[in-house]
Amino acid sequence: MLKRVHFPSSLLPYLLVAPQIAITLVFFIWPASQAVYQSFLIEDAFGLSTEFVWFENFELLFEDDIYLATFGRTIFFSAAVAILSMSMALILAGFADRVVRGATAYRTLLIWPYAVAPVLAGALWVFMFNPTLGIFPYILDFVGVDWNHYLNGNQAMALVVFASAWKQIAYNFLFYLAAMQSIPRSVIEAAAIDGAGPIRRFKDFIFPLVSPTTFFLLVINAVYAFFETFGIIHAVTQGGPANSTTILVYKVFNDGFVGLDLGGSAAQSVILMVLVIAMTVVQFRFVERRVQY
Amino acid sequence: MASITLKDLVKSYGDTEVLHHIDGAINDGEFVVIVGPSGCGKSTLLRMIAGLETVTSGDIQIGDRVVNNLEPANRDIAMVFQNYALYPHMSVRENMGYGLKIRGNSKADINRRVEEAAAILEIGPYLDRKPRQLSGGQRQRVAMGRAIVRDPQVFLFDEPLSNLDAKLRVQMRLEIRKLQQRLGVTSIYVTHDQVEAMTLGDRLMVLNGGYVEQFGTPIELYDRPATLFVAGFIGSPSMNFLPAEVASGMVTLANGARLAGGGTASGKVTLGLRPEHLIADETGPIEINVQLCEQLGAITLLHGHLSGTDVECVASMPGHVSAAPGTLMRFAIAPEHLHMFDTQSGKRVDA
Numbered sequence: 001m002l003k004r005v006h007f008p009s010s011l012l013p014y015l016l017v018a019p020q021i022a023i024t025l026v027f028f029i030w031p032a033s034q035a036v037y038q039s040f041l042i043e044d045a046f047g048l049s050t051e052f053v054w055f056e057n058f059e060l061l062f063e064d065d066i067y068l069a070t071f072g073r074t075i076f077f078s079a080a081v082a083i084l085s086m087s088m089a090l091i092l093a094g095f096a097d098r099v100v101r102g103a104t105a106y107r108t109l110l111i112w113p114y115a116v117a118p119v120l121a122g123a124l125w126v127f128m129f130n131p132t133l134g135i136f137p138y139i140l141d142f143v144g145v146d147w148n149h150y151l152n153g154n155q156a157m158a159l160v161v162f163a164s165a166w167k168q169i170a171y172n173f174l175f176y177l178a179a180m181q182s183i184p185r186s187v188i189e190a191a192a193i194d195g196a197g198p199i200r201r202f203k204d205f206i207f208p209l210v211s212p213t214t215f216f217l218l219v220i221n222a223v224y225a226f227f228e229t230f231g232i233i234h235a236v237t238q239g240g241p242a243n244s245t246t247i248l249v250y251k252v253f254n255d256g257f258v259g260l261d262l263g264g265s266a267a268q269s270v271i272l273m274v275l276v277i278a279m280t281v282v283q284f285r286f287v288e289r290r291v292q293y
Numbered sequence: 294m295a296s297i298t299l300k301d302l303v304k305s306y307g308d309t310e311v312l313h314h315i316d317g318a319i320n321d322g323e324f325v326v327i328v329g330p331s332g333c334g335k336s337t338l339l340r341m342i343a344g345l346e347t348v349t350s351g352d353i354q355i356g357d358r359v360v361n362n363l364e365p366a367n368r369d370i371a372m373v374f375q376n377y378a379l380y381p382h383m384s385v386r387e388n389m390g391y392g393l394k395i396r397g398n399s400k401a402d403i404n405r406r407v408e409e410a411a412a413i414l415e416i417g418p419y420l421d422r423k424p425r426q427l428s429g430g431q432r433q434r435v436a437m438g439r440a441i442v443r444d445p446q447v448f449l450f451d452e453p454l455s456n457l458d459a460k461l462r463v464q465m466r467l468e469i470r471k472l473q474q475r476l477g478v479t480s481i482y483v484t485h486d487q488v489e490a491m492t493l494g495d496r497l498m499v500l501n502g503g504y505v506e507q508f509g510t511p512i513e514l515y516d517r518p519a520t521l522f523v524a525g526f527i528g529s530p531s532m533n534f535l536p537a538e539v540a541s542g543m544v545t546l547a548n549g550a551r552l553a554g555g556g557t558a559s560g561k562v563t564l565g566l567r568p569e570h571l572i573a574d575e576t577g578p579i580e581i582n583v584q585l586c587e588q589l590g591a592i593t594l595l596h597g598h599l600s601g602t603d604v605e606c607v608a609s610m611p612g613h614v615s616a617a618p619g620t621l622m623r624f625a626i627a628p629e630h631l632h633m634f635d636t637q638s639g640k641r642v643d644a
């Protein structure tokens with residue numbers, strides 16, 4: 001429990017938090033409440049009149065097969081990104097934990113991708129996988145894979161998953177490395193003496209002992225894949241081909257700013273807001289528990 | 294069971310050599326204690342034998358195999374760590390059975406052996422608990438249990454009792470000794486506590502600054518310490534050191550007092566006298582100006598200095614003695630209880 005400390009009441013604390021509160025109000029509470037309000041409105045096709053319709057936008061959404069398909073796709077996308085980037089990060093951290101010489105340089109290099117902006121990360125992967133100019137399609141051609149993510153939906157999905165996962169590896173790596181370094185050295189040594197080789201030690205000790213971190217990262221990565229991959233998708237596929245890489249956030253943007261269905265788009269963003277609040281609650285609950293462990 | 298041989302063993306971290314040319318032979322079934330002050334390299338030596346540290350040069354032999362490049366797993370050893378190093382996510386039963394499970398023993402066999410070991414160590418009721426649900430003493434037993442179930446050739450202990458309270462430490466010390474005698478497994482035990490070392494070890498290896506000062510039985514170390522360091526380290530209260538000069542079988546102290554003894558040594562030496570070997574004697578040659586009496590019940594320690602000098606000197610007398618500060622008391626000592634060391638090299642000179 002935190003100690004309850006009482007300060008004599010004064011204006012200073014309020015002044016100190018005022019900028020943060022102002023920012024929250026202007027950039028979060030205000031747009032969020034606007035979104036909620038918008039989600040109750042339907043605008044006619046010419047933008048001439050609006051009608052207050054309560055939950056009709058939501059009802060329409062849940063009857064819309066395209067929206068439900070997007071939901072499923074988003075879950076697949078998040079799971080793929082989380083699993084791919086977390087397992088890569090786990091393996092890299094496992095090696096980095098064993099490195100003795102040059103450890104700092106190795107770690108610094110692994111952390112770099114995190115500093116790359118999502119759109120740039122996307123652009124990088126677009127260049128590498130450009131069907132006519134990119135290096136990877138050229139290489140893949142030798143093994144008989146015809147790469148064209150502009151036409152092939154599965155390849156497009158794979159590409160955005162790779163790009164999104166790659167960018168998140170650095171973050172996951174840092175957490176995994178910290179978790180591994182907090183495992184007492186002697187536990188791993190005892191396991192070595194008990195006869196466990198490097199792979200068994202990883203499987204029987206390191207992996208279970210970093211499981212609190214795994215759970216924490218799972219939530220973080222899900223949130224990342226749900227919301228922060230917009231820039232990558234926008235740069236790489238723009239949701240195509242044929243919506244095959246349109247995830248929920250991208251659909252909000254598409255329906256609202258391209259399709260100009262403001263009410264529907266607002267309803268979608270309200271649903272996303274509820275989701276992110278739910279995930280945050282799970283995460284906080286969990287963080288509290290972890291402190292006790 | 295196996296013997297262990299260390300041949301010209303050196304360990305360096307970068308340019309710093311922390312262990313210098315260690316030699317030693319440990320017999321099959323023997324209990325050897327490595328003892329020395331903090332930072333002298335005890336843990337490093339033990340961890341090299343375990344295979345947790347690389348060997349810079351020299352050889353470690355277990356049985357008739359040189360094990361320098363063997364993985365810890367292949368050396369057939371078990372180790373008890375200072376912090377116990379129990380597996381936090383496994384129950385006591387799983388902790389103890391893990392090594393056997395890896396070796397592919399059957400479930401029934403693992404259970405039988407774990408329960409046998411648990412019975413010996415009296416931890417049967419805790420088998421299904423997690424380590425964090427145990428007291429320090431119980432964890433210590435689990436760590437021991439994990440070592441004995443595997444029935445290894447060698448036990449290695451790195452200060453396994455240092456986290457226990459004084460009473461439990463004495464009790465566990467006896468239990469470790471009994472267990473080792475019962476199982477007859479070659480054991481190496483690291484400690485910085487000389488009492489623990491004296492009571493546990495068949496033989497003691499005294500390390501200081503990465504050098505072996507002496508390797509022998511507790512009685513040898515007590516009766517004939519090879520160096521000033523060993524003389525001061527073994528025995529409690531520790532030995533008095535007085536500057537002295539020896540010539541033709543007579544020792545002259547700084548205040549001119551003369552004692553018979555000294556053998557064939559000659560010249561300036563450091564004379565070592567154990568407090569418990571000083572016998573109160575009205576006509577004795579050693580006069581001490583007593584400053585403080587420390588009553589310990591069974592014995593009394595008299596702290597003071599050699600009269601006429603400022604050389605500190607402690608005497609131990611049986612029973613209760615009291616003396617006002619400034620009292621002069623005389624003591625005698627048998628010639629065989631004089632230890633003489635070269636002041637420069639610290640080596641024993643009456644050998």
Ligand SMILES: Nc1ncnc2c1ncn2[C@@H]1O[C@H](COP(=O)(O)OP(=O)(O)OP(=O)(O)O)[C@@H](O)[C@H]1O
Binds near residue numbers: 329330334337338
């Ligand atoms: N990884 C390392 N790198 C550099 N020097 C080290 C390393 N490990 C140990 N040392 C040095 O080696 C020397 C011996 O260390 P060691 O841990 O063996 O001491 P110890 O006798 O076990 O001491 P204690 O009784 O305090 O446990 C110390 O001077 C220590 O500073």
Ligand SMILES: [Mg+2]
Binds near residue numbers: 335336337
């Ligand atoms: Mg140590």
